[in-house]
Amino acid sequence: xxxxxxxxFVAPALALFAVFVLYPMVTAFSYAFFQWQGTTRGAFAGxxxxxxxxxxxxxxxxxxxxxxHNVLFFVGTLLIQNTIGLTIAYLLHSRPRTRRMLQTLYxxxxxxxxxxxxxxxxxxxxxxxxxxxTLLTGLGLESWALPWLGDPKTALWVVILVSVWQWIGFPVLxxxxxxxxVPEELTEAAxxxxxxxxxxxxxxxxxxxxxxxxxxxxxxxxxAMEAFALPYAFGGSTGNxxxxxxxxxxxxxxxAFDSGAADAIGSSSALATxxxxxxxxxxxxxxxxxxxxxxxxxx
Amino acid sequence: MTTAVVSTEAPGEASTTPVAPxxxxxxxxxxxxxxxxxxxxxxxxxxxxxxxxxxxxxSNSFRSNADLITxxxxxxxxxxxxxxxxxxxxxxxxxxxxxxxxxTVGAVAVSTSVATMAAYALARARSRIFRWLESLFxxxxxxxxxxxxLPIFYLFDGLGLIDSRLGLMLMYAASGIPFSVFVLTTFxxxxxxxxxxxxxxxxxxxxxxxxxxxxxxxRPALATVAVFRFVPIxxxxxxxxxxxxxxxxxxxxxxxxxxxxxxxxxxxxxxxGLVITTIPLIVLFLVATKQIVAGLTAGMAK
Numbered sequence: 149x150x151x152x153x154x155x156x157f158v159a160p161a162l163a164l165f166a167v168f169v170l171y172p173m174v175t176a177f178s179y180a181f182f183q184w185q186g187t188t189r190g191a192f193a194g195x196x197x198x199x200x201x202x203x204x205x206x207x208x209x210x211x212x213x214x215x216x217h218n219v220l221f222f223v224g225t226l227l228i229q230n231t232i233g234l235t236i237a238y239l240l241h242s243r244p245r246t247r248r249m250l251q252t253l254y255x256x257x258x259x260x261x262x263x264x265x266x267x268x269x270x271x272x273x274x275x276x277x278x279x280x281x282t283l284l285t286g287l288g289l290e291s292w293a294l295p296w297l298g299d300p301k302t303a304l305w306v307v308i309l310v311s312v313w314q315w316i317g318f319p320v321l322x323x324x325x326x327x328x329x330v331p332e333e334l335t336e337a338a339x340x341x342x343x344x345x346x347x348x349x350x351x352x353x354x355x356x357x358x359x360x361x362x363x364x365x366x367x368x369x370x371x372a373m374e375a376f377a378l379p380y381a382f383g384g385s386t387g388n389x390x391x392x393x394x395x396x397x398x399x400x401x402x403x404a405f406d407s408g409a410a411d412a413i414g415s416s417s418a419l420a421t422x423x424x425x426x427x428x429x430x431x432x433x434x435x436x437x438x439x440x441x442x443x444x445x446x447x
Numbered sequence: 448m449t450t451a452v453v454s455t456e457a458p459g460e461a462s463t464t465p466v467a468p469x470x471x472x473x474x475x476x477x478x479x480x481x482x483x484x485x486x487x488x489x490x491x492x493x494x495x496x497x498x499x500x501x502x503x504x505x506s507n508s509f510r511s512n513a514d515l516i517t518x519x520x521x522x523x524x525x526x527x528x529x530x531x532x533x534x535x536x537x538x539x540x541x542x543x544x545x546x547x548x549x550x551t552v553g554a555v556a557v558s559t560s561v562a563t564m565a566a567y568a569l570a571r572a573r574s575r576i577f578r579w580l581e582s583l584f585x586x587x588x589x590x591x592x593x594x595x596x597l598p599i600f601y602l603f604d605g606l607g608l609i610d611s612r613l614g615l616m617l618m619y620a621a622s623g624i625p626f627s628v629f630v631l632t633t634f635x636x637x638x639x640x641x642x643x644x645x646x647x648x649x650x651x652x653x654x655x656x657x658x659x660x661x662x663x664x665x666r667p668a669l670a671t672v673a674v675f676r677f678v679p680i681x682x683x684x685x686x687x688x689x690x691x692x693x694x695x696x697x698x699x700x701x702x703x704x705x706x707x708x709x710x711x712x713x714x715x716x717x718x719x720g721l722v723i724t725t726i727p728l729i730v731l732f733l734v735a736t737k738q739i740v741a742g743l744t745a746g747m748a749k
Contacts, residue, residue: 149643153653154572158580161565161624164557165584168621172598173590179597187601232493239490242481246490252736253494256501259728259739261682263700264721267707268504271714279503282519313497321740345481374591377684377700397593404597405689413597420594427591 179417197418214396222372224308233319241327255317266381269310300392307393319364326360362438366431373427508718515714530715540723543702550612551680554619559673562627570635587625593685610693623676634668674738699724
C-alpha cells in the first residue's frame with residue numbers, strides 16, 4: 149500500500165484519537181503545574197499543587213485513607229480472586245464437557261454495569277428487607293445478619309467481595325486458556341514418576357502459570373487503582389459510611405467537581421497525575437519483574 | 448525436553464528390568480475429573496452464586512413494593528409489571544434508554560469503522576511512519592482515560608459539547624480505537640497479500656480492495672470488536688456523570704443514580720430500573736456469547 153493511501157485510511161481514526169484522547173491526556177499533566185483561580189489559569193506553580201495534597205485539609209486525612217482503601221481493595225481482590233479463579237479453572241480443565249457452560253455462567257455478572265451491581269447488592273444486603281439477612285436469620289444465624297453496608301468495619305469488605313463476585317469470570321477464562329497451554333506430556337511424565345495430582349499441580353503446572361498469574365495481577369492492580377463506579381454506587385461520592393468506602397478516584401471527583409475550592413483544578417489535577425504515576429509505575433515494575441521471571445523459566 | 452527424557456527412559460527401563468511391570472496408574476487418571484463429584488457440586492454451587500443475585504433482581508422487579516417488604520424471600524406470584532410502567536414513564540427510563548442506545552450504537556459504529564480503515568493501513572503500509580502511528584494508537588491501551596476527565600470537561604465546554612449526546616458518542620468512539628486497532632491489525636496481518644495483488648491486477652482501487660475483499664474477510668473480528676466495546680460503553684458512568692447536566696440527556700447509569708436517590712424506598716421500581724439497564728446486555732450476551740468470550744481473552748494480550 150502506498151504511503152499516501154495509507155495516511156488517508158488512518159486519518160479519521162487519528163483525528164478522533166488525537167482530539168479526544170491524546171490532547172486531554174497531555175494537557176491533564178500540564179494542569180497540575182499551574183496556579184488556578186476557578187477556571188482561569190495563573191502562573192507556573194511548580195510542585196505547589198502537589199504540596200497541597202500533603203499539607204492541607206481535607207487531603208491530609210482523606211488521601212492516606214483513600215490510598216489505604218485502594219491498596220486493600222487491590223490486595224483483597226488479588227488474593228481472593230486468584231485463589232478462587234485458579235481453583236475453578238483447574239477443576240474445569242478436567243471437565244471438558246461442562247467447561248464452556250460453566251465459564252459462561254461465571255462470566256455473566258461481568259456484563260452488568262458496576263452501578264447496577266452496586267445498587268443490586270445494596271438492596272439485597274438491606275438490613276430491613278434484604279433477602280440475605282432474612283435468609284441468615286431464617287437459618288438461625290441472627291448474629292450474622294449485620295448491617296453490612298451501614299457499618300464502617302464491614303462496608304469495605306462488601307465492596308471487595310462484590311467486585312470479586314462480578315469479575316471472577318475473567319481469571320477463570322484467562323487461567324483456563326493458560327492451563328490449555330501447559331503441555332499434557334509434562335504432567336503425564338510427572339505422574340509416571342509417581343507424583344500425585346497435588347504434586348504435579350504445585351511443581352509443574354503452577355510454575356508454568358506464573359506468567360498468567362502475573363498478567364491477571366497487573367490488570368487487577370490497574371483496575372483496583374481506578375475503582376470508581378462500584379464504590380460510588382455503594383457509598384456515593386463521599387464513600388459512606390464515614391468514608392469507609394472512599395477511594396482515590398472518588399476523592400479526585402469530589403475535589404474536581406464538588407469541592408468549590410478556588411484551586412480545585414490545580415489540586416485535583418495533581419491528584420490525577422499522582423494516581424497516573426502510581427498506576428503506570430506499578431504496572432511497569434510488575435511487568436519488568438514478570439519478564440525476568442519468564443526468562444528464568446524458559447532458560 | 449522433559450518429554451524426550453521420559454520417552455527414552457521408559458523402554459530402557461522395561462528392557463533392563465524384566466520383572467513384573469509396575470501397575471500403570473496413569474491411564475484411568477487422564478480423563479477423570481479432578482476432585483470428583485465433590486468438586487462438581489462446588490463448581491455448580493458457585494455457578495448458582497453467580498446467577499442467583501441476578502435472578503433475584505429479575506424476580507423482584509415483578510413484585511409489588513408492599514410484597515417485597517413483607518416477604519423478602521418470596522416469589523413473583525402472580526407477577527405484576529406495574530413497577531416497569533412506573534420506572535419507564537414516571538422514572539424517565541424511556542428517555543435514558545433511548546439516550547444510551549443512541550450513544551452506544553453510534554460510538555461502536557464510528558469507532559469500528561475508523562479503526563478498521565486504520566488497522567488495514569497499519570497492517571499493509573510499509574513506510575516507517577506507520578510503525579510509529581501504530582505504537583501511538585497502542586499506547587492508548589495503557590492510558591487511564593478517566594484520569595483526563597478535567598481537560599475533557601473543558602474541551603467539551605470550549606466546543607459547546609456539554610449536554611451533547613453527539614459529543615459523548617465521539618468521546619467513546621475515540622477511546623475505543625486502541626483496542627479495536629489492536630485486534631483488527633492482528634487479523635489483517637494474517638490475510639495473504641496475494642489477495643490484494645490479484646485485485647490490483649483486475650483494476651480494483653485501494654478502496655474497492657479494502658471494502659469488497661478485505662472487510663468481508665475480517666468480519667468475525669469486527670463482530671468481536673463491536674460486541675466487546677458495546678459493554679463498557681453501555682455501562683460507563685463517569686463520562687455521562689460529568690459531561691451531561693440535563694436530565695433529558697442522561698444515559699441509563701446516571702439516570703439510575705438519580706432515580707435511586709429519589710426513590711430509594713420504592714424498591715420494586717428500582718429493581719425494574721436495574722433490569723431495564725441490564726436487558727440489552729443480556730440479549731447481546733445470548734446472541735454473541737462467543738464474541739464476548741473471545742474479547743475477554745484478547746484483553747489478556749493487553
